[in-house]
Each structure stands twice: as C-alpha cells, then as structure tokens.
Amino acid sequence: MPFDSEDARIWGRLSAEIDHPVADLMIAASALSHAATVATGNTARFMPTGVRLENPF
Numbered sequence: 001m002p003f004d005s006e007d008a009r010i011w012g013r014l015s016a017e018i019d020h021p022v023a024d025l026m027i028a029a030s031a032l033s034h035a036a037t038v039a040t041g042n043t044a045r046f047m048p049t050g051v052r053l054e055n056p057f
Helices: 005-017 022-033 043-049
Strands: 037-039 052-054
Touching: 005 022, 022 037, 022 043, 043 052
Parallel strands: 037 052
Antiparallel strands: none
C-alpha cells in the first residue's frame, strides 16, 4: 500500500516518541492509518507503537 500523508503524520508522532528504526515506524504508521494488522515474528519491536499485531510463527 502507498505511504500517504496520514501515514506520514502518524510516523512523525511515533518517531518523536519511540526510538526505533525508520522503516519499522513507517510500517507501524501505515498499519495504524489503515486499521491493518502487522504480521511479524518480532512483536516486541512493534508493541510500543500500539499497532495490532499477529505473530504467524
């Protein structure tokens, strides 16, 4: 899915609050903006973002 202006707004808030890699916060911002779930084996990294998570492993 494209990274749009709402994703960027959320990314800005997350990056100001959480010291994580840019790409991880972009994924989280996009998921939050689109009410999507992030599927990852590294759920601990995404927990501080408040995004819905699914560990498929």
